[in-house]
Amino acid sequence: MYTVIGGVQSRTFRVLWCLEELGVPFEHRPAAPRSDEVTTVSPLGKIPVLLEGDAVIPDSTAIMTYLADKNGALTCPAGTLERARQDALTFRILDEVDAILWAAARHSFILPKEERVPAIKDSLKLEFSRNLERLTGEIRGPFLMGEDLTIPDIILGHCGGWSRTAKFPDAPAEFVNYLKRLRGRAAFQRTVAYGG
Numbered sequence: 001m002y003t004v005i006g007g008v009q010s011r012t013f014r015v016l017w018c019l020e021e022l023g024v025p026f027e028h029r030p031a032a033p034r035s036d037e038v039t040t041v042s043p044l045g046k047i048p049v050l051l052e053g054d055a056v057i058p059d060s061t062a063i064m065t066y067l068a069d070k071n072g073a074l075t076c077p078a079g080t081l082e083r084a085r086q087d088a089l090t091f092r093i094l095d096e097v098d099a100i101l102w103a104a105a106r107h108s109f110i111l112p113k114e115e116r117v118p119a120i121k122d123s124l125k126l127e128f129s130r131n132l133e134r135l136t137g138e139i140r141g142p143f144l145m146g147e148d149l150t151i152p153d154i155i156l157g158h159c160g161g162w163s164r165t166a167k168f169p170d171a172p173a174e175f176v177n178y179l180k181r182l183r184g185r186a187a188f189q190r191t192v193a194y195g196g
Contacts, residue, residue, distance in 0.1 A: 002026040002067075005038055006047030008194045011060040014158045015048045016194055018064045020187035021149065022071045028194060061090065064151050074150055082145070089144055089152040096131035097159045100124050104166055129169050136175040143178075149185070157182040 002019065006012030007030050019026045031037040034045035042049045042058050050057040050066075057063050068075035076082035104124045107116045135156070140146045143153045160171065160179045171179070182188060 003029060003051040004063075005029045005031050005041065005049040005051065007032055008191075010047055011158070012048035013191060013194075014060045014154050015050065015063050015067075017154055017158070017188055017191040018067055018074060018151070020190045021154075021185075022067060022073055024067075024071060030195070061094065061151070061155065064154065068151055074148075074154070076145070076150065086145055086150055086152060090155065093135070093152055093155050093159065097128065097135070097156065097163075100128045100131070101159055101162050101166060101168070104168075108166070125168055128163065132163075132171055132175060136172045136178070139174070139178055142181055149182075153182060157188070 002024065004012060004015050004019065004026055006015070008016065010033075016026075016028060029037065031047065033047050038047055038049060039045045041051060041056050044058060046058055048058075048060055048063060050063040057066060065075070069078060076086045104121050107118060107120050138144070143149050144156065145152070157179060160175065160182075163171070170176075
């Protein structure tokens with residue numbers, strides 16, 4: 001059985017949602033970054049962490065990729081052109097959406113006050129809006145890759161909620177509809193029940 005360590009109001013949400021979509025059993029242990037529970041298994045102190053037996057896997061995207069590949073769901077088969085396209089979307093979302101939200105968070109409350117540059121957030125919000133507009137125009141159906149939910153949908157869906165919490169500009173109407181489809185999924189609703 002899998003064990004997921006990390007608080008729900010973090011990237012841990014993505015892993016829990018992925019596991020709910022896969023329908024596999026797991027245990028969730030809420031924990032804060034750099035807490036004893038986290039650093040005992042992962043010296044980096046970052047969340048989420050997935051435990052499977054003695055194996056420790058950090059990083060939400062690495063965890064979801066492993067789980068999707070192992071369970072043959074939420075992903076295109078490795079070695080296919082569709083998988084290359086899926087991976088390109090994943091890396092792009094991490095670079096153009098997730099990283100921007102993370103930079104804004106760092107300059108809002110994570111970095112020590114003397115290291116924060118609040119003015120950078122205006123530039124980040126503009127870049128985020130441009131990137132989201134382009135990504136929205138590339139949605140191929142109900143989901144990014146077409147008819148089936150894949151890992152990039154989980155990442156982008158999580159970032160969509162994060163951007164609202166961070167008071168980023170409103171998303172295009174088509175993106176809002178896309179988020180509604182994601183949030184209407186039973187697995188998403190079960191994940192929200194964890195406290196996210």
